[in-house]
Amino acid sequence: MKYCKTYENPKIHEVTGETIRPGGFALTKRAIEYCGFGKGARLLDVGCGLGATVEYLVDQHDFDVMGIDASFMLLKKKKTLRPDLLLIEAKAESLPLESGSMDGVICECSFSLLEDQKQALSEFYRVLKDKGRLIITDMYVRNPSSLNSLRYLDIRSCITGAKSRLEYWKMLADSGFDLILWEDHTKYLAELTAKLILSGLSIEEFFSYVLSNPKCSCVKADIKAAKLGYFMLVAKKNDRGADYGHG
Numbered sequence: 001m002k003y004c005k006t007y008e009n010p011k012i013h014e015v016t017g018e019t020i021r022p023g024g025f026a027l028t029k030r031a032i033e034y035c036g037f038g039k040g041a042r043l044l045d046v047g048c049g050l051g052a053t054v055e056y057l058v059d060q061h062d063f064d065v066m067g068i069d070a071s072f073m074l075l076k077k078k079k080t081l082r083p084d085l086l087l088i089e090a091k092a093e094s095l096p097l098e099s100g101s102m103d104g105v106i107c108e109c110s111f112s113l114l115e116d117q118k119q120a121l122s123e124f125y126r127v128l129k130d131k132g133r134l135i136i137t138d139m140y141v142r143n144p145s146s147l148n149s150l151r152y153l154d155i156r157s158c159i160t161g162a163k164s165r166l167e168y169w170k171m172l173a174d175s176g177f178d179l180i181l182w183e184d185h186t187k188y189l190a191e192l193t194a195k196l197i198l199s200g201l202s203i204e205e206f207f208s209y210v211l212s213n214p215k216c217s218c219v220k221a222d223i224k225a226a227k228l229g230y231f232m233l234v235a236k237k238n239d240r241g242a243d244y245g246h247g
Helices: 010-019 024-035 052-061 072-081 117-127 144-151 165-174 186-198 203-210 217-226
Strands: 042-046 064-069 086-089 102-108 128-141 177-184 228-237
Touching: 024 052, 024 102, 024 128, 024 228, 042 052, 042 117, 052 064, 052 072, 064 072, 072 086, 102 117, 117 128, 117 165, 128 165, 165 177, 165 228, 186 228
Parallel strands: 042 064, 042 102, 064 086, 102 128
Antiparallel strands: 128 228, 177 228
């Protein structure tokens, strides 16, 4: 997973809370209710950050949850407060789990940060049980014509890893997943942006956390042209794994 100092910045946490993402628990609740996981379901939270979702799913839904993240600093902060939570420093591209051991994999605002998204999807497929569910919430590009310029921006954030809706759909299909739900939740992205501004964190200051050259107006123009949105999807592991190199 790419290093993104935005998630470790306390000023951002003051606005977002421990969820550090648009929508917070509202989207988490929506996704798990749609999937209909039973009591004690085994779930994996990839890119768990401060472990907020892990804590929520354990305390509020009685699930058996494991969280992984590349940031030792974020994991340590939560483990100090909740040593009972299973939080492990690991990469999505090489999960420390047995094959077919998980009912669901959750990836909230972290998939776009993964260094090798195809390998990560292969690992998600491997650790999921038959017909297991994959939940992803993340940024997406609503103006596909801007993708080429967006890919090469000098940014350390989820922006350069965002894809168009069709790219996400194709990547899932190629990895052995059937898309069963796609919802646009761009309103949560707009709400988070407004909260950041109202908190006194200027747009210039926010950009300084994610851009190597925050004063470059061309970078901001490219981001604006992309018309970034926010989505939630649920995909099901299909039984045609051999067709996708998983057999």
